[in-house]
Amino acid sequence: MGKQPKNAISPSRADDYPEWYQQVIKASDMAERSPVRGCMVIKPWGYTLWENIVAQMDRMFKSTGVKNAYFPLFIPVSFLEKEAEHVEGFAKECAVVTHHRLEQTAEGKLAPGGALTEPLVVRPTSETIIGDSFSKWVSSYRDLPLLINQWANVVRWEMRTRIFLRTSEFLWQEGHTAHATDTEAIERTQMMLDVYTRMVQDYLAMPVIQGRKTAAERFPGAVDTLCIEAMMQDRKALQAGTSHFLGQNFAKASDIRFQTENETESYAWTTSWGTSTRMIGGLIMTHGDDDGIIMPPRVAPAHVVLLPIYRSPEDRQTVMEYVNGLASALRDIRYADKDVVVEIDDRQIGGARGWDWIKKGIPVRVEIGPRDIAQDCVFVGRRDKSHRDKTAMQREAFIGQLTTILDEIQTNLFERACEFRDANTREVDDRKVFYDWFTPQNAEKPEIHGGFAMSHWCGDPACEAKIKEDLNVTIRCIPLEATKEKGACICCGKPSDTRVVFAKAY
Numbered sequence: 001m002g003k004q005p006k007n008a009i010s011p012s013r014a015d016d017y018p019e020w021y022q023q024v025i026k027a028s029d030m031a032e033r034s035p036v037r038g039c040m041v042i043k044p045w046g047y048t049l050w051e052n053i054v055a056q057m058d059r060m061f062k063s064t065g066v067k068n069a070y071f072p073l074f075i076p077v078s079f080l081e082k083e084a085e086h087v088e089g090f091a092k093e094c095a096v097v098t099h100h101r102l103e104q105t106a107e108g109k110l111a112p113g114g115a116l117t118e119p120l121v122v123r124p125t126s127e128t129i130i131g132d133s134f135s136k137w138v139s140s141y142r143d144l145p146l147l148i149n150q151w152a153n154v155v156r157w158e159m160r161t162r163i164f165l166r167t168s169e170f171l172w173q174e175g176h177t178a179h180a181t182d183t184e185a186i187e188r189t190q191m192m193l194d195v196y197t198r199m200v201q202d203y204l205a206m207p208v209i210q211g212r213k214t215a216a217e218r219f220p221g222a223v224d225t226l227c228i229e230a231m232m233q234d235r236k237a238l239q240a241g242t243s244h245f246l247g248q249n250f251a252k253a254s255d256i257r258f259q260t261e262n263e264t265e266s267y268a269w270t271t272s273w274g275t276s277t278r279m280i281g282g283l284i285m286t287h288g289d290d291d292g293i294i295m296p297p298r299v300a301p302a303h304v305v306l307l308p309i310y311r312s313p314e315d316r317q318t319v320m321e322y323v324n325g326l327a328s329a330l331r332d333i334r335y336a337d338k339d340v341v342v343e344i345d346d347r348q349i350g351g352a353r354g355w356d357w358i359k360k361g362i363p364v365r366v367e368i369g370p371r372d373i374a375q376d377c378v379f380v381g382r383r384d385k386s387h388r389d390k391t392a393m394q395r396e397a398f399i400g401q402l403t404t405i406l407d408e409i410q411t412n413l414f415e416r417a418c419e420f421r422d423a424n425t426r427e428v429d430d431r432k433v434f435y436d437w438f439t440p441q442n443a444e445k446p447e448i449h450g451g452f453a454m455s456h457w458c459g460d461p462a463c464e465a466k467i468k469e470d471l472n473v474t475i476r477c478i479p480l481e482a483t484k485e486k487g488a489c490i491c492c493g494k495p496s497d498t499r500v501v502f503a504k505a506y
Contacts, residue, residue, distance in 0.1 A: 007290035008359050017234045022163070024284055027359040028293045031163050038161040038168030042277070045360060048301035050171065050277060054151065056203055056299070056337075057173065057275075060195045066147045066175060071129050073152075074120040079128040082253035089220025093156040095122040095168075122155040127221070127246070127272055130176045131254030138268060140259050141180045145188070146268075149175040154276075164281035165238075165506050172276030178256055178268040182247070185269035186224075189245040192273040193226045196241035203336075204279060205296040205414040206230045206286045207421055208240055209452075209501060211477020216464055219272075223247035229476045229501060231421040232285035235451040237476045237503040240282055243273035281506075286417050292359030294383050296413050297406040302341040304330055304402070305357045309369035310348075320346070322373050326366075326395065335403050358387050363409050364402070384409045424451030427499065434490050438471045438504065452476075452503050456496035458489035466491055467502065476501040 009027060013020045025031055030046030033039075042050065058068070074097060080090070097120040103113030123129070130148065138146060155169050164170075175192060179185040193210060200206045208228035218225040222244040229237045251257070251267040260266050287294040297303055308323045310316045323344060333340040343362070347353050357365055367379040367390070378398050381390045382405065393401070428434045437450035457463060457475060467490075468474050478500045489496045 008292055008355055009290050012290045013233060013288075018162075020290070021281075021285060021288075024288050024293055024359075025163055028361060030280075030293070033163065036168075038158055040163045040167050040169075042171075045301050046280065049280060049283075049295070049299060052299045052301065053199075053203070053279060054173075057195070057199050058151075059337075060199060061149050061173075061175065064147070064191060064195065065145075066149045066177075068150060069148050070150050070152065071126050071133065073123055075123050075126070075129045077119045077121055079132065080121060082128060085221045085249075090124045090156070093124055093158065095155045095157050096120070097122065123152070124154055124156045125272075125274070126150070126152075126154075126174055127176065127250050127270075128254065131250050131256060131270070134176070134178050134251075134268070134270075135254050135256045138178055138256055138258050141261055144178060144180045144258060144268065145184060146178040147175075147188075148177065149173055162281070162506075164277055164284070166278075170277050172274055174272060174274040177271045178251070179270070180258070180260070180266075180268070182269045185247075185271050186245055189224070189226055189243045189271045189273070192271070193228065193241070193243040196243070196273075196275055197228055200228060200230065200240050200279065200282075201414065203296065203298045204283050204286075205298075205410055205417060206240065206282055207414065207418045209477060210480045211501060212480060213242075213477060214461070214464060214475050214500075216461055217474060217476075219244045221246065221249050222272075223249065226480070227477050229503075230282055230286065231417075231424065231452060231503075232282065232506070233288070233420065234285070235424050235449060235503075237452070237501070237505040238278070238282045238285070239476070239505065240279055241273070241275035244271060246270045246272060287361075287413050291355075291387060293361035294413060295361040295363060297363045297410050298336040300341075300361070300363055302343045302362055303335065303406060304340065304364045304366060305343040305345055305362050307345055307353060307357075307365060307367045309367055315370050318373065319368060319370060323368055326368070326378070326399075329399050330402065333399070333402060335406055340402065354381075354387070358383065363406060366398070380405075382409060384412045421452070425454065426451070428453045428455045428490065429487060431490055431493075434502075435471065438473050438502075449504060452501055453490075454499045455490040455502055456487035456498070457500045458492060458494040458496045460489070460492065460494070463489055463491035471504075473502050473504055476503050476505060 009023050011019050031040050031042045034041050099112035101114040102110040105111050151173050153171050158166050158168050161167050177188050200208055208230045213225040224245040226243045228240045230240050248267040250270050256268040284293050306323050308319045310319045327342045330340050330342050363383050365381040376395050377392050379390050380393050440449050482498050484497050487496050
């Protein structure tokens, strides 16, 4: 065999970031394109990652009193029409079912038959159909708060798709709550944003900024939208989760009314909040390198791969007995609320085997051969370090230190991401500097530009729209922890008292 390439992924991030992203997904065997336009097939390695994310978030949701339910995939068009701003916001992305069967034509082809009396939309989000159920479940203040979540798929007919980041169908959760007071609903909106923040930072190792969306970026029909924004390695922003205070808008549209303690009638105050498989795309773009993805241990599909090395049948028996015994000991260890997951790769395919697991991003690789066994030691490689950096460890020391190693990898990934974000975030007060910051310096690499610009904005939607038109840069959020300071709007120069986060975004 010839020498392995210096890096496993081609092109590199620096050469072609969008293509690098696609090649990482392919090399890690996480997902592939579907025959259905804009959809994806999530393969076992990618789906196990999603299952781990789901399991942790589900525990977090339930710890706040939320219960799971399920609602129909199909939504009558008339339901969406009840909330004008909502339907306008999603109309261009809706997939619509108009017939309920197929009929064979005279030419032997299949054609739609049996027109529906009312078209059905394949859910782009479920506020309206869940609101219909809530209107039946709520009649008194004693029925509140109502705290519901569903794990489901949704369809938004995207024109330009990219696996995990933007697909026509994707997996997600959507939470919906109803409350007796606006104060309760606002508190729940912030509470669920905090849950997302803990999930993304503590488990996916992605640092985020909590913020509020401007009116132009707000969820259609919402009174207020809170979000978390992360920086990817091409310095674009990724919205990793949103939580919406809907006021009484959807309650009025769906007729969610209740009798108050004072025996008056009131509309409920509602919220909705969601995040999706887009988080996997964010994980790839935050932690991936030119050798593939790097899995944060707390959500990794597996923690350790054991790579037995032998040449003869006699060696194989000795090595496999040792490997199976080590695997059993490791599987008895608890890490991040579950048993350590161990893979054994017995394929004898030389260096390609190790590269396969590097590209998959498994946190720890362990090579074991006859000479290692003779010394009761193992050869350990960590995915957060160079593939050339391997360490010999005594078997019992490795077993005893595994959780520490995994925690170190988790911490290293988060700290690296923080350093990268901080290095590419700057306060910008000069308009020319701002425009230069977001203008690619290399026409052949339009993805590479500034980062996060913390700049003043006067609050005028016209200034927001002007910057978006000129640079394709949006206000990602108004940071919740922003301190008031006097300044001049980066667009028009009018007075401003707050810096906002400007960035290009996915």
